[in-house]
Every structure is written in structure tokens, then in C-alpha cells.
Amino acid sequence: MALYNETVHELHEKLTKKEISSVELTNAVYDRIDEVEDQVKAYITLDKEGALKKAAQVDARIAAGEAIKPLTGVPGAIKDNISLKGMRLTCASKILENFQPIYDAHVIENLRKDDTVFLGKTNMDEFAMGSTTETSYFQSTSNPWDLSRVPGGSSGGSAAAIAAGEAIWSLGSDTGGSIRQPASFNGCVGIKPTYGRVSRYGCIAFASSLDQIGPIVRDVTDAAIVLNTICGVDAHDSTSANVPVPDFTKALKQDVKGMTIGLPKEFFGKGTDPKVAEQIKLTAKKFEELGAHVVEVSLPHTEYAVITYYIIAPAEASANLGRFDGVRYGYRNMQAQSAPEMMAATRTEGFGQEVRRRIMLGTYVLSSGYYDAYYNKAMQVRTLIRQDYQKAFEQCDLLLTPTSPVVAYPLDAKMDPLTIYMLDVTTIPVNMAGLPGISIPCGFIDHMPVGAQLIGKPLGEETLLRAAYTFEQATDFHKAVAPLGGKK
Amino acid sequence: MTEYITVIGLEVHAELKTKTKAFCSCSTEFGSEPNTHVCPVCLGMPGALPVMNKQMVEFALRFGLALNCDIQHYSKFDRKNYYYPDLAKAYQISQFYQPIALNGHVDITVDGKKKRIGITRIHMEEDAGKLVHSGATISTSDSSAVDYNRAGVPLIEIVSEPDMRSAAEARAYMEKLRSYLQYTEVCDGKMEEGSMRCDANISIMPEGAKEFGTRAEIKNLNSFKALERAIEYEVERQKEILEDGGHVVQETRTWDDAQGMTFSMRSKEEAHDYRYFPEPDLAPIIIDDAWIEKAKSELPELPDAKKERLMKEKGLDEYNAELIVADKKFAAYFDEAAAATDDAKGVANWMLGDVSAYLNANNVTIADFPISPKHLGEMVTLVKKGVLSSKLAKKVFAEMLKNDKAPVELVKELGLEQVSDAGAIQAMVDEVLAANPQSVADIKAGKDKAIGFLVGQVMKKSRGKANPGMVNQMIKKSILG
Amino acid sequence: MSITAKDVKHIATLSRLNVPADELDKFQEQFNQILNYAEILKKVDTTGIEPSPYVLPTSNVFREDVPQPGVTHEEAMKNAPEEHNGGFKVPRVIE
Numbered sequence A: 001m002a003l004y005n006e007t008v009h010e011l012h013e014k015l016t017k018k019e020i021s022s023v024e025l026t027n028a029v030y031d032r033i034d035e036v037e038d039q040v041k042a043y044i045t046l047d048k049e050g051a052l053k054k055a056a057q058v059d060a061r062i063a064a065g066e067a068i069k070p071l072t073g074v075p076g077a078i079k080d081n082i083s084l085k086g087m088r089l090t091c092a093s094k095i096l097e098n099f100q101p102i103y104d105a106h107v108i109e110n111l112r113k114d115d116t117v118f119l120g121k122t123n124m125d126e127f128a129m130g131s132t133t134e135t136s137y138f139q140s141t142s143n144p145w146d147l148s149r150v151p152g153g154s155s156g157g158s159a160a161a162i163a164a165g166e167a168i169w170s171l172g173s174d175t176g177g178s179i180r181q182p183a184s185f186n187g188c189v190g191i192k193p194t195y196g197r198v199s200r201y202g203c204i205a206f207a208s209s210l211d212q213i214g215p216i217v218r219d220v221t222d223a224a225i226v227l228n229t230i231c232g233v234d235a236h237d238s239t240s241a242n243v244p245v246p247d248f249t250k251a252l253k254q255d256v257k258g259m260t261i262g263l264p265k266e267f268f269g270k271g272t273d274p275k276v277a278e279q280i281k282l283t284a285k286k287f288e289e290l291g292a293h294v295v296e297v298s299l300p301h302t303e304y305a306v307i308t309y310y311i312i313a314p315a316e317a318s319a320n321l322g323r324f325d326g327v328r329y330g331y332r333n334m335q336a337q338s339a340p341e342m343m344a345a346t347r348t349e350g351f352g353q354e355v356r357r358r359i360m361l362g363t364y365v366l367s368s369g370y371y372d373a374y375y376n377k378a379m380q381v382r383t384l385i386r387q388d389y390q391k392a393f394e395q396c397d398l399l400l401t402p403t404s405p406v407v408a409y410p411l412d413a414k415m416d417p418l419t420i421y422m423l424d425v426t427t428i429p430v431n432m433a434g435l436p437g438i439s440i441p442c443g444f445i446d447h448m449p450v451g452a453q454l455i456g457k458p459l460g461e462e463t464l465l466r467a468a469y470t471f472e473q474a475t476d477f478h479k480a481v482a483p484l485g486g487k488k
Numbered sequence B: 001m002t003e004y005i006t007v008i009g010l011e012v013h014a015e016l017k018t019k020t021k022a023f024c025s026c027s028t029e030f031g032s033e034p035n036t037h038v039c040p041v042c043l044g045m046p047g048a049l050p051v052m053n054k055q056m057v058e059f060a061l062r063f064g065l066a067l068n069c070d071i072q073h074y075s076k077f078d079r080k081n082y083y084y085p086d087l088a089k090a091y092q093i094s095q096f097y098q099p100i101a102l103n104g105h106v107d108i109t110v111d112g113k114k115k116r117i118g119i120t121r122i123h124m125e126e127d128a129g130k131l132v133h134s135g136a137t138i139s140t141s142d143s144s145a146v147d148y149n150r151a152g153v154p155l156i157e158i159v160s161e162p163d164m165r166s167a168a169e170a171r172a173y174m175e176k177l178r179s180y181l182q183y184t185e186v187c188d189g190k191m192e193e194g195s196m197r198c199d200a201n202i203s204i205m206p207e208g209a210k211e212f213g214t215r216a217e218i219k220n221l222n223s224f225k226a227l228e229r230a231i232e233y234e235v236e237r238q239k240e241i242l243e244d245g246g247h248v249v250q251e252t253r254t255w256d257d258a259q260g261m262t263f264s265m266r267s268k269e270e271a272h273d274y275r276y277f278p279e280p281d282l283a284p285i286i287i288d289d290a291w292i293e294k295a296k297s298e299l300p301e302l303p304d305a306k307k308e309r310l311m312k313e314k315g316l317d318e319y320n321a322e323l324i325v326a327d328k329k330f331a332a333y334f335d336e337a338a339a340a341t342d343d344a345k346g347v348a349n350w351m352l353g354d355v356s357a358y359l360n361a362n363n364v365t366i367a368d369f370p371i372s373p374k375h376l377g378e379m380v381t382l383v384k385k386g387v388l389s390s391k392l393a394k395k396v397f398a399e400m401l402k403n404d405k406a407p408v409e410l411v412k413e414l415g416l417e418q419v420s421d422a423g424a425i426q427a428m429v430d431e432v433l434a435a436n437p438q439s440v441a442d443i444k445a446g447k448d449k450a451i452g453f454l455v456g457q458v459m460k461k462s463r464g465k466a467n468p469g470m471v472n473q474m475i476k477k478s479i480l481g
Numbered sequence C: 001m002s003i004t005a006k007d008v009k010h011i012a013t014l015s016r017l018n019v020p021a022d023e024l025d026k027f028q029e030q031f032n033q034i035l036n037y038a039e040i041l042k043k044v045d046t047t048g049i050e051p052s053p054y055v056l057p058t059s060n061v062f063r064e065d066v067p068q069p070g071v072t073h074e075e076a077m078k079n080a081p082e083e084h085n086g087g088f089k090v091p092r093v094i095e
Helices: A008-016 A022-040 A048-063 A106-113 A156-163 A180-185 A220-230 A274-289 A300-323 A339-350 A353-366 A371-395 A417-422 A428-432 A461-473 B054-066 B167-183 B224-243 B266-270 B289-297 B303-314 B318-325 B328-339 B344-362 B373-385 B390-402 B407-414 B422-435 B437-444 B449-461 B468-480 C005-014 C021-043 C073-077
Strands: A043-046 A075-079 A117-122 A169-173 A189-192 A213-217 A260-264 A293-297 A398-402 A437-445 A448-455 B004-015 B078-081 B091-094 B101-110 B113-126 B130-133 B143-147 B154-160 B196-206 B216-221 B251-256 B261-264 C087-091
Touching: A008 A022, A008 A048, A008 A220, A022 A043, A022 A048, A022 A075, A022 A117, A043 A156, A048 A117, A075 A156, A106 A220, A117 A156, A156 A169, A156 A180, A156 A213, A169 A220, A180 A189, A180 A437, A180 A448, A189 A220, A189 A461, A213 A220, A220 A437, A220 A461, A260 A274, A260 A371, A274 A293, A274 A398, A274 A437, A274 A448, A274 A461, A293 A371, A300 A353, A300 A371, A300 A417, A300 A428, A300 B078, A300 C021, A339 C087, A353 A371, A353 C005, A353 C021, A371 A398, A371 A428, A371 C021, A398 A461, A417 C021, A437 A461, A448 A461, B004 B167, B004 B224, B054 B101, B054 B113, B054 B154, B054 B167, B054 B289, B091 B113, B101 B167, B113 B167, B167 B196, B167 B224, B167 B303, B167 B328, B196 B224, B216 B224, B224 B251, B224 B261, B303 B318, B303 B328, B303 B344, B318 B328, B318 B344, B328 B344, B328 B373, B344 B373, B344 B390, B373 B390, B373 B407, B390 B407, B422 B449, B422 B468, B437 B449, B437 B468, B449 B468, C005 C021
Parallel strands: A075 A117, A075 A169, A260 A293, A260 A398, B216 B251
Antiparallel strands: A043 A117, A169 A213, A189 A213, A189 A437, A398 A448, A437 A448, B004 B154, B004 B196, B078 B091, B101 B113, B113 B154, B130 B143, B143 C087, B196 B216, B251 B261
């Protein structure tokens, strides 16, 4: 297998054994990028020079006999809403087209300590608002399994880079499914940790009570490796959980015996592609074969999850995106004669349509006279949704659902916003309840990957990883390589 | 003509004396180059997050207790959304739904009458940055430059009930708040420097009316004088409108100190929809009884308690006691000076008289007063013992201003000791009586007026040092027996 | 509940956005579609249900009052569209 398609743990072993060097590996990945990036368009910014410089430093360390961490010298890609000093930070928006961040995100600080190699910044939906990566100001990314289809979103660039061999590991962010859904569309493993597991400091806020950073990688072991580096309390993020971080790789055991896995009936009916539902039922069956106990459960408030999310997330976003006003950084309209005009013109020209639509929707639901009917009501329903999950977890260790009700669909499908929003129903409630969720490859429909979502209890990443690992070791879906077929 | 009642409520912002900002570790130091005390958080850089300063909460809690508020066991922050170049995040982190303190009160005294002013709430929030305009004023400027050094400095906002009925009451309330802010050491209370700012809600209603009139909110009140003038102006403006049969519009107005007028700020009204919602980046604040008890035990003596104590223990009258305690450092000076003598009243008289006159004339505060409290107290004792006459005391005081030495020494150096030696005085009296037979005759004839002349003569002879009381008595005794 | 074109413009003003003329109808239609769908929330009985503003059950996350160096002036101004006398220059501010 080509180096660029191997996993972090395989490559770490090769680096340790000095079978390859980090420079060789990094060059191999850049060669692959040169080969396929025209078709995939996974990246917004690349930093070959910086990456090779770091790789050379790592090689010197290895040559000097120093011990290295699993991510040391292994090149990865970072979603372009995470602040990495030295690379421009765009959020796939015109408003930040030339923005140079002045600090590192907490996760980047942690990754730097591991001496990892940063390849570049990946494409995404503008400000993470979307589920196709088509709202990017710069470009649409293609799905490496079929270039005529979307890679999902909003972390579509990170997932497509993994599927296309353009990175060994990547980071995404997940507000309503933005890690898990593209992971499922691209046959990758993607995990959204428990809210608070990973510091949000330096991740450009979309919806502060929902956002969480996590890895998109090739297998469950790699997910555990990346989590080991990025998790942990951060003094710069008051919402980061002050709890010990276990060694997640220790959770990777092939054992689900005695585990109870719940199948929430609400995710297998109307709105879910029957073929997808079938794959998930087969996944459940596999878990049973492996020794788990599978039961049907109900999450009665699921039907309200999408609209609740599309009230809360835009409300928070309307405030979070207020700072992009042309005063301190970013794009500015230079013709306006007054500050208010400058701000309005800057924001109107700098933000794309989807972002403006969500800012305005969020402004509306918070505005005088509507707060109680929309925002506060949604926050109450959020409580009910959380309670649904709490109740389900009284009976179950994990829940199993489709990651997305559909497989990747064609680019430029021209769906109206509400129809697209409805497709987030499977992932959204997990963010609303702050729970950990992982998407793992579990089959194919017409050569397109299907993802199964496992949902865990708060801070239950270890159980999640163990179950995912057990399934992965018993199946071959994660080994399939995207053919870069079809045409854009 | 209809008589009107004025109704005033004040919203006071006080900058807390923390070392760092409310939500980041940048210094709150004043007067640095623009944008040098800044970081990703207070610059509103993408991805930065706030972290709460514990000292801010401690200060707000302390002040809430000082103003007799109910401290809330559960409080949290909200985002107040509006666009302005000095507001980096386009929202101010503030407490709207659940502030830290509710339902307090503070007592003021105006014209000898005591009045209780209700405190609706106290909440914490962050300050905005500063705009430096290219022209003289905002309206004559083509552009402005934003400095975020002040952005994120913690404030408390103290909202009063509409309990004040005159400009004098509003001023007394503000002075009382300043005094409490200084005593609790949460804010230095300097209105002119902006560390204490005030907005006034003003309305009027005809006497006997059951409901308040429509109020105007007046901003930009940067001094006690401005507060009083603005209220007086605004009351007259509203009276005129009502007399002409019009209606007062509920609006925000700004005080122009140079013109002595308030002006409507219509543009601010349009966007008056702050869309408050809970700040998801900060955890709530839970203050348990133990924390409250600890804060209570750490409260310093407050102005009203101190006033009572000075009246009871030091025998001051209420008026003087109120004046002494108003300023914390002034009161502390009094305490020290009074400790150096058994004549506390005498110290109070000197402090409210000559000492205050000196401070006013030189435009300095008690912190810069050249005489140490101990020496002032000792001087008061010398007067009380009769060692110094009050006239000579003024000389010593003047000398101490230049040279802060112990008054006993100065009296010696200047040769100013009062002569209370009966023999020495009798000798001078005898001399003066011998030299003024006509006056002696007048006195014998019952014309008492001449006694004053003779006393003056003796004092002159003693170069002011003779004890005037003894001189008086001895003259009478020598002539009348 | 139905949103008018005037409402859309008002929301835009609050959001410091302009609404390009060719987008007004579309935004209005999309908002109404989403808010009509939001009507299903009325079916949920939320009497006595506390809103969930926080995900984690934490409180009192504080920082000690100790100054730390921030960024340099140069870094602060690095992305400034316009600078004047060490400040971020903006066109005329209307009070």
C-alpha cells in the first residue's frame, strides 16, 4: 500500500524502526496532493516548506535516538477554522481571506508538543455552516469515492483529504455533525468527543454550546491516538472539562460482551434511506454476533431536534460572528463613509449567503418579542432531548444509529435549506446533549460508503472506542480505498 | 401653575480595581500607548474565549453586601449584542437575567433629612474600548482610531430605584456611592477620570399624580456638577413640554457640558434590541452561604457605621461626622489625628476648617496634605491645654505646613508658648494699668468697654503670648478688687 | 407567524447586514419556511422545564487576578485594515 494511504500507527512504527523518514513520508503525501488535489480540492492553504522543515527536525531527533510520540513526524491536515500561527486562517470565507492568526489554538499547542507535521488547512463550509462543503468561498470539494458527489460537511476537506490519501490524519470540528457526517460520506472514522473534552480555544466559534474539535482518520486506533494528544482541560476554555484524560489506546480491546447497545427507533423510519437503515441493522447484528446485547429504545423528542438546533445554533452564531466587522482584521469595504455603513457593507460582501441567512435567523429568534417563543423554547426542548438520552443510557451502554440518513449525494443538488437541514437529524441531538459520538465505516451502497454512528455517555469515549474497535477488527470496511472515480 | 415632582433613578458604572481584565489576564493599568494591554480575548480575535477573573466576583460580592443587597446564590453572564467599533466582539459580556446582587439600599442625608434610596440590582460586566476622534468632537471627525486597552476592564453597574426627587438628592446619592466604593476598596470612584460613570433616568409628574411621567435617559454625566446641572436642565425642559401641552418622548439624551443642554441621541434608539442570551462560554457562578459569610467578615467599617461611631464615641455632631466620613482617606486621617489627642471635636473643627481650606485652595487631597495626623492632634491638645491660643495655633499650623515637625518643638523654636505664669502676667498688667489711668478710672465708673482696650495692651506687650483669659481676670481683679 | 419584507430588512439592520435586492424575496420565503416548521415546537409541553444554557454541570470556573503578557502592539495591529496613531482606524462614527 502507498505510504500516503497508511494509518498513523503503521507509519509511526516505520518511523520508529527507521524504515522511512518523516521527510520521505511528507514528500510522499505532497506528491499525492500534487497528483489528485486538482480533482478533490480538499485544501485551502498548503505549507510544504514549513512541513518539510518540521519533518527534517523530526528526522534529526529520530537519528539522535530520541523517543517519539505516535503523531511525531506524521503529517496531518487541520480544518481551516482552527487557529494555527504561521498559516492564514480563512474559515473558508472571503471575510478572512487574508487573515493571519496571532495565536495557536490549544489543540495546535498540544500537537506542536508532539512535533507533528502540519500539511495545510482544509476546505470547509463557510464558518462551518453547511453539510456539503459547498458554501466555501474558495471552492467545492469532491468526494474521492465519486468526484461528482459532495464530501459532506462542514469538515468535508478534512475527510476528503483522508479518503484521497492527501493526509494521514486530520482535525475537524463538529457543531451538528460536521465531523461524523463527512467521515461517513468518505469512509473514514470521525469522532466528536464529549462537549468539554477538547478545548475550543482557537477554534473559530460557530455555536459555542455545541462546537467540539475531533479527529477524522483511517481507523479507530488513529482516532484514539489523536484524542490522546488533543484532549484535556485548558485554562483558556472555561467549558473544558476538568477531568483526567485516560490513555485512549488502552480502550482498544476486542470485547463487547455484555455491552447493551440501543437502537433508537426514531432513526430508522421516515427520512432515513431504507438501504442505509438496512446497513445499520446489519451492523447491529454484527455487534450481537460479537457478544453485545441489542435492544430497541426510543428518543421521543427526536422530531424536534432539527428545528431546536436551527434556532440555538444560529442564535449563538449571530453573536459569535458579530466580531467580523472590518474594524480589527479581515476584509473591509473601503468605500463606506461611516463606521456603521462600513460594517454593514463589509459583512454583506464578506459573508456568503448561507452565513448571512443563519446570522439573520439567529438575530430574529433572539430579538425582542420572539426570544421566549423561539430561543427559550428551544433551550427547554434541548433539556427534554438531553433527558431522552439520559433515560436511554439508564438501559444502554451505547446507542447505534445511521451517521447520516443518506449516503453522499451529488454536488450542486440545489436543495432548499430546510431539506438539507433535515438530513442532520441523526447527528444534531448528540451535540445538543453534549455526548460523544463516533462514525465508523459499516458498508457500501452502490460503492458509496455508509457510516454507523455510536453514541456514548458523557465522557464515555473509552466505551465508544472499544465497541468501534471491536467492530472494525471484525470487518474490512475501513480498509477500502477511495477510487477517485466519477467526474466532477 | 402646576407643581411637578421630579423622579430620578441612577445607573452607576464603577470600574473595579482588579489588576487584570474581567475575562483575560491583560493588565488594567491606565494611560499606556494604544493597544498595548491587549490579547486575543480582548481584541475579539476569532476563536478566543473568556475566562472569569475571580477578584471581579469578590469585589462585586463585597459591594453587594456593603449596599445591603440579597446576594444571589446562582448568577450567570449573558451576551448583550450591539455593533460599535469600540466593542470588539460585537457583544458585551454582562449580567442581564440573573445578576449577582438584588434589592439593596443606601441612606442619604440632604438638608438634615435622612432618606433611604433603594438599590434594584448590581451586576458585573466588561468595559468597552476607547475611540480617539480625528477632530475635536465625534460629529466633526472624519475618522476615529480605536484603542482596546480599556476593553474588558471589569465594571459593576449599580441600578437604583427611582427614589430620588431632586438634583441635590441625586448628588448626595452619588457621593454616598463613591464613599462606599472607596471604603470597600473596589473602585477609586474618580468621576472625572471615568472610573465612576453615571446615567440618569429623569421624569416629572404633576403633584398628586399616581403614575410616573415618561422618562428620558441622560448619558455623558462626567462630574457631580454635570449630574446636578443636567437634572436641573432636563426637569425644566420636560416642564416646558408639558406646560405647552406636549408629551415627553422616552429616549436617550446626551449631556453637553459646554452648552449646558441635553440632546437627543435618536440613532441609538433604532438599534435598541440587545438580544440578550446566556453566555455559553462561561460557567455560572454559585455563591454559597460560607462564601457570603467570609465576604461579610472581611467587610471594612462602612461610612454610615463609622459616622455613628464618631458621634457616639467622639462626641461629633451628625453634620460634622457626615462630612468627616464622606472620604475614606480623610476619615482615616481623622482617626489618626483624634488618636493623638483627647479633643476629637477640636480635630474635627480643624479638619473641616483650616485643613479643608488648604486642600481646596491647593486642589489636593488629604493624601497630599503635608501635616501628619499625629502632629495635628498634638497641636489640638496644645490649644486645649491652653499652651497655645487659637491665634498662635494658626501660626503653628502655617509653620507645620512648611515644616511638619512636632508642634511642641515648633512652639519652642518660634518662642510662641502662651504665658500662663500668673506673676509674669501680673507684672505686665501692673505696667499697663499704671500707664493708662484714664481707662482705670472709666472702669471704676462702670464703663466695662475699657477692659477690652487694656487686655489688648497687655497682649501687645506679651507679643500675643499671654493667656487672654488670665489677663482679663487679672485686670478686673486689680481694678475692682 | 409570517415574516414580511420589512421584517427581513429590520433583522438585517440589527445584524449589521444589508439585504441585496435580489435576495430579499428569497430570504423572506426561506425564513417563513423555517419558522413555519418551527411551529411544531408548540406541540411540546415545556411547562416547568428548565432551559439548558450549559452543557457541563460545572460552576465557578475562575482565573486568579494575576497579569500575564498579552500580544505585542505589532501583533495586535498585524491584520488591521487601517491604522492611525497606534489605533484601528475606522471611518466616521455616528453616535
